[in-house]
Amino acid sequence: MSKFRSTFFIATLLLGGIAFTLAGQSVSAQGVSPTATPTVNIVPTLQSVIATQQADIDKLVDEERDRKYYDRDIQWKWGILAAVGAAVTWILTWVGKNSLQSLQLGWEQRSQKILDKAIYKLDLGNLPIYLPAGEKLENIHNFLQRRKFEALKFYNHFDEFERGILIVSLKGKDENQQAEILGKFKDFIETKNPGMSDSGFIIYAPGRIRVPDDIMECHDNLVTANYPATVVSSIFSVGRGIEIVLPNS
DSSP states (O other): OHHHHHHHHHHHHHHHHHHHHHHHHHHHHHHSOOOOOOOOOOHHHHHHHHHHHHHHHHHHHHHHHHHHHHHHHHHHHHHHHHHHHHHHHHHHHHHHHHHHHHHHHHHHHHHHHHHHHHHHOOOTTTOOEEEETTSOOHHHHHHHHHTTOOOEEEESSGGGOOSEEEEEEOTTOOHHHHHHHHHHHHHHHHHHOOOTTTEEEEEEOOTTOOOOHHHHTSOTTEEEESSHHHHHHHHHHHSTTOOOOOTTO
């Protein structure tokens, strides 16, 4: 009986200790607050991303605006350049259209003079040609003008002749008048003694007028012509090799 009691007492003590221990753990567990799980604050991170994106967008917008401004500036400058080019082209076309014909005419005249000088050894623009005044030689004068002889002069007396080609006309003269004119001409040749290098002479004797041999022999560079056209052709004969003194020489 005593053993039973002591065993029961020990068991009671053990159960009480276990219960006390469990109760203490429960109280301590209730007294200690649970540890808080750390939370990541993502709001600032999203704001920074949005801010960065917004900055990139603003930068792209600025670049796009600058590019458009640059394109407009380039287009404006090219537009001005094109307008200036068109104006210059129009001016050159207008001027060229008005002056092309005169330029072409001048070039043709210069080319003809060069050709005549090379072929006939004549300077048509500067070769002096003396025609008797008041002798009704308009047809010969017109022939010479059409042939581009420019240094045409009229004389009343043989002494007015200096150098070039002298035309003596017997047109419409009777025998006495012919003899008077030819006598004065021969006296002039003998007095002045013009050389072949600077003088040539043509006696215009239309129809059946005959020039005496002593007149034809008074100068080596002397020929006769029966028609206005042959007067012009004779100029190329007697005028060859005549030395021309240019006006500015």
